[in-house]
Amino acid sequence: MTGNSRAIGSGKITIIQGDITRLHADIIVNAANSSLMGGGGVDGAIHRAGGPAILEECRTIVRRQGGCQTGEAVITTAGQLAARFVIHTVGPVWQGGHREEARLLRCCYENSLKLAEAHEAASIAFPNISTGVYGYPKQEAASIAWQSAVDDLLRGSEKGPKEIIFVCFDRDNADIYEKLMSEQLPS
Ligand code: ADP
Numbered sequence: 001m002t003g004n005s006r007a008i009g010s011g012k013i014t015i016i017q018g019d020i021t022r023l024h025a026d027i028i029v030n031a032a033n034s035s036l037m038g039g040g041g042v043d044g045a046i047h048r049a050g051g052p053a054i055l056e057e058c059r060t061i062v063r064r065q066g067g068c069q070t071g072e073a074v075i076t077t078a079g080q081l082a083a084r085f086v087i088h089t090v091g092p093v094w095q096g097g098h099r100e101e102a103r104l105l106r107c108c109y110e111n112s113l114k115l116a117e118a119h120e121a122a123s124i125a126f127p128n129i130s131t132g133v134y135g136y137p138k139q140e141a142a143s144i145a146w147q148s149a150v151d152d153l154l155r156g157s158e159k160g161p162k163e164i165i166f167v168c169f170d171r172d173n174a175d176i177y178e179k180l181m182s183e184q185l186p187s
Helices: 041-050 052-065 101-118 138-155 171-184
Strands: 004-008 011-017 027-032 073-077 085-090 123-126 163-168
Touching (some): 011 138, 011 171, 027 101, 041 052, 052 073, 073 101, 085 101, 101 123, 138 163
Parallel strands (some): 027 123
Antiparallel strands (some): 004 011, 073 085
């Protein structure tokens, strides 16, 4: 899969259209649900491709802390995937925009980036969290994802990821992210 990259701050942002389970990055992020027990969409795809080791570690986390709240993130092995780790984060369900959805979605990106930094990951790949079954409007969700990445790379922490990849599965999201990139970071 080839992507479109732009340098910013201490690193770069890349946009790729395709299947996140096939990506070679240190970390891939899963749009999980709070049970951490797998589900449909990207969550199902990651567990199918990664094998049972991921679910096994999710079970251990559930025993320890009872799942994962909206906006929070946890990290596990990546099983058979080409990544080193999977970060599972729980996006907000869209309920019209007045239930702190924007703040919670931003938390998903920020908490995932913090975990990536703690694990000294050079690259991290995000799906378009909450924009599937959870119904978050794609344009608004993309603006939050984009700004979180820009802020992180401009902060330029020494151990933080140098490449933030947005993996867009559907054509709508790919178009939205391509437009954001050409407007915000013209080549
Ligand atoms: P949520 O419940 O957070 O909305 P979904 O999995 O339903 O999670 O959708 C989140 C995003 O993941 C959607 O934009 C969907 O198109 C995308 N998606 C689904 N399968 C994959 C995949 N294999 N790789 C990358 N993105 C995917």
